[in-house]
Amino acid sequence: MEFTLITLLNGLSYGLLLFLLSSGLTLIFSMLGVLNFAHASFYMLGAYFAYAISIQLGFWPALLLAPLLTGLLGALVERIGLRHVRRHGQVAELLFTFGLSYVIVELVQLVWGKSALPYAIPAQLDGPLFTLYSTAFPAYRGFMMLLALLILLAASWLLKRSRVGLLIQAALTHPQMLEALGHNVPRLFTLVFAAGCAMAGLAGVVGGNAFVTEPGMAAGVGSIIFVVVVVGGLGSLKGAFITSLLIGILQTYAVALDVSLLSGLAHWGIQLAPDAVGYPLLRLTLAQVAPVLPYLLLVLVMLLCPRGLFGVRD
Amino acid sequence: MLSSWRGKSAWLAFALILLAAPLAFRQSGALSILSQCGCMMLLALSFNMLLGQSGMLSFGHALYAGLAAFASVHLMNRLAGSSPAALLLVPLAGGVAGMLAGALFGYITTRRAGTALSMISLALVELIAAAALMFPGWFDGESGVSTDRVLGAPLLGIDFASQLQVYYLIAFWLFLCTAAMYGLTQTPLGRIANAVRDNPQRAAFIGHDPRRVRYLMFMLSAFFAGVGGALTAINFEIVSAENLGLLRSAQILLFTFIGGIGYFFGPMIGALVGVLFSSLLSAYTRGWQLYLGLLFVLVVLFAPGGIAGVWMSSLAGWRRITMRFLLRLAGALLMAGAAVFLIEMLYRRAAVL
Numbered sequence: 001m002e003f004t005l006i007t008l009l010n011g012l013s014y015g016l017l018l019f020l021l022s023s024g025l026t027l028i029f030s031m032l033g034v035l036n037f038a039h040a041s042f043y044m045l046g047a048y049f050a051y052a053i054s055i056q057l058g059f060w061p062a063l064l065l066a067p068l069l070t071g072l073l074g075a076l077v078e079r080i081g082l083r084h085v086r087r088h089g090q091v092a093e094l095l096f097t098f099g100l101s102y103v104i105v106e107l108v109q110l111v112w113g114k115s116a117l118p119y120a121i122p123a124q125l126d127g128p129l130f131t132l133y134s135t136a137f138p139a140y141r142g143f144m145m146l147l148a149l150l151i152l153l154a155a156s157w158l159l160k161r162s163r164v165g166l167l168i169q170a171a172l173t174h175p176q177m178l179e180a181l182g183h184n185v186p187r188l189f190t191l192v193f194a195a196g197c198a199m200a201g202l203a204g205v206v207g208g209n210a211f212v213t214e215p216g217m218a219a220g221v222g223s224i225i226f227v228v229v230v231v232g233g234l235g236s237l238k239g240a241f242i243t244s245l246l247i248g249i250l251q252t253y254a255v256a257l258d259v260s261l262l263s264g265l266a267h268w269g270i271q272l273a274p275d276a277v278g279y280p281l282l283r284l285t286l287a288q289v290a291p292v293l294p295y296l297l298l299v300l301v302m303l304l305c306p307r308g309l310f311g312v313r314d
Numbered sequence: 315m316l317s318s319w320r321g322k323s324a325w326l327a328f329a330l331i332l333l334a335a336p337l338a339f340r341q342s343g344a345l346s347i348l349s350q351c352g353c354m355m356l357l358a359l360s361f362n363m364l365l366g367q368s369g370m371l372s373f374g375h376a377l378y379a380g381l382a383a384f385a386s387v388h389l390m391n392r393l394a395g396s397s398p399a400a401l402l403l404v405p406l407a408g409g410v411a412g413m414l415a416g417a418l419f420g421y422i423t424t425r426r427a428g429t430a431l432s433m434i435s436l437a438l439v440e441l442i443a444a445a446a447l448m449f450p451g452w453f454d455g456e457s458g459v460s461t462d463r464v465l466g467a468p469l470l471g472i473d474f475a476s477q478l479q480v481y482y483l484i485a486f487w488l489f490l491c492t493a494a495m496y497g498l499t500q501t502p503l504g505r506i507a508n509a510v511r512d513n514p515q516r517a518a519f520i521g522h523d524p525r526r527v528r529y530l531m532f533m534l535s536a537f538f539a540g541v542g543g544a545l546t547a548i549n550f551e552i553v554s555a556e557n558l559g560l561l562r563s564a565q566i567l568l569f570t571f572i573g574g575i576g577y578f579f580g581p582m583i584g585a586l587v588g589v590l591f592s593s594l595l596s597a598y599t600r601g602w603q604l605y606l607g608l609l610f611v612l613v614v615l616f617a618p619g620g621i622a623g624v625w626m627s628s629l630a631g632w633r634r635i636t637m638r639f640l641l642r643l644a645g646a647l648l649m650a651g652a653a654v655f656l657i658e659m660l661y662r663r664a665a666v667l
Contacts, residue, residue: 035429081615088618090428091371095571099611102564106604110660223440223560230433288448295441299422302434306425 002133007256008249009132013141015248016148017207021221022228022240023155024199030235031168031192033090034082037097040222041104042197046070046204047213048112051119059122067201074197078190101218109215116214144206151199152241159237168192227294231301233311243309247294254290325493332485336478345477346549351589352484353546358570358581358588359495360538365567366575367504368531369511370424371432374439376562377419378412378536379543381442383553384453385411386544390461401463401474405487405544412540413533420532424525427514439560446555458554461547474548484545491538496578498534507531565592568610574620583621601661605654 025039053062085096121140128136159165179185232239364370386408393400446453463474498504509517514524573584595602
């Protein structure tokens with residue numbers, strides 16, 4: 001029971017961080033129609049900016065300033081690069097952001113070096129939040145979950161209720177009409193791209209010290225957030241939310257479970273010799289398979305329903 | 315084009331360059347770079363069958379080359395002690411292995427078009443690359459599987475012990491596959507692939523299932539990637555899980571696009587530039603990957619036709635060179651020089667820190 005609950009909580013907090021990351025990606029995709037390959041790079045930039053600011057001003061200013069800085073950079077990228085590539089089509093946009101992710105990793109290494117940074121959890125949040133049976137749940141994990149939920153609420157309110165949100169929804173389907181009504185649609189696009197990047201930056205601020213801040217961190221989550229977005233259905237915020245939680249919980253449980261098909265067979269009284277057919281496959285523990293589970297999930301979903309779980313359009 | 319005088323002379327020139335290249339660069343280091351170029355050209359050309367010809371942006375092309383390379387290495391280890399003539403056929407076996415992998419994974423990849431296709435190929439390459447590390451018996455983890463390309467007693471003095479003989483083996487397969495891939499662009503399948511790239515709906519209206527066309531092109535491309543992978547394995551005599559990963563796929567994508575995807579010969583230029591970048595420039599600066607990335611971004615932004623596109627348009631417009639064009643060129647060169655200087659200074663500073 002204790003194991004189940006603690007793993008569930010850990011899975012939820014990881015899943016919510018994944019959602020914080022993929023919600024920005026989904027927002028940008030559903031609005032601009034471009035899957036920002038450099039999204040995880042903005043996550044990395046958020047963490048590095050937060051580190052640089054927190055050693056000068058402390059963690060709380062960094063929590064505010066680092067996402068803003070990342071968003072500003074995102075706005076610049078959209079204004080200088082992406083806008084001009086758009087006329088060459090979707091593939092060109094994807095290629096541009098792909099090249100950008102390559103350049104950002106190199107630049108980060110150039111400025112901050114290749115080794116991991118000592119970006120630490122703030123002292124106020126460095127302790128247990130509560131103790132369940134005998135396992136302590138860290139306060140910082142609770143803070144991450146709270147932040148992700150707040151962002152979810154704020155984003156859905158902004159999209160559904162506010163004036164800007166209505167304009168964004170209108171620009172999704174009728175950009176020309178919106179333009180004719182006198183709204184500046186290109187500026188709206190820049191704004192949305194910046195907001196998505198700022199969300200990735202925020203995820204970086206809290207993810208950078210919860211996990212580790214190093215040049216490989218973008219590559220570590222990069223592919224998984226694309227899995228989240230594709231499995232959830234391209235452009236669906238609800239799908240991204242459910243898939244993030246699903247993958248977070250699935251992966252956390254898998255990492256914690258040290259069972260294999262072989263041990264399962266042994267449980268039923270079947271003993272296999274090491275030279276039996278498929279022995280290497282049966283010997284794999286679930287913990288070893290954990291890193292590939294999201295990709296396996298994607299392949300399965302693509303075979304069963306090619307549009308994704310909540311896909312609305314191609 | 316193939317029958318025209320200009321087409322014939324282009325192919326003749328290509329063959330002559332392949333034959334004569336080792337005479338100009340005799341050192342074994344240069345020969346090794348030439349061999350790498352040959353393998354990479356084959357990979358880039360096969361990748362362009364997907365990206366340039368059929369409009370499929372795959373992030374997992376190294377998968378097919380890498381799996382074929384593993385298959386070839388295991389095959390070569392089985393063949394040890396037989397005649398060296400067997401090595402001539404190893405690339406063909408690699409191609410078949412690549413095609414089988416393409417048939418299996420391509421079925422999933424090509425179910426969707428556009429962005430989703432890219433993402434599925436990305437997931438597949440992550441899946442297989444991570445899975446390869448789980449099965450040390452077949453893939454041998456990070457260290458890789460090694461082999462010996464000298465299979466047995468020399469046949470007519472050829473035993474593939476020298477780099478020169480390996481180069482000619484690679485050049486032979488490169489020429490053969492290039493001709494085959496060019497021929498494919500002239501077939502109905504190649505033309506329909508272009509139609510599916512440009513307008514899948516119209517292609518479907520005239521009775522060609524876009525998904526089937528994509529799947530066919532995917533398998534054929536995987537075949538040529540497999541030949542390239544097998545040649546890489548023969549060249550280096552070792553394959554590791556690194557050959558399957560996203561980084562290797564990204565490299566092929568970068569090189570191909572820099573060369574130019576709109577022209578048949580573009581990827582070959584890209585492979586040449588890319589291999590020179592990674593083997594020569596890396597000796598001088600630690601920032602070569604940054605330069606490669608920047609070059610790629612600039613090509614995407616300003617020259618979607620790649621180096622081949624710039625070259626063809628400057629060939630067409632060389633009479634119209636004006637003072638303004640020269641001034642612009644000088645300005646661009648000056649800015650590039652300043653950027654390089656700045657980046658190098660930063661790298662020096664980072665090295666001191």
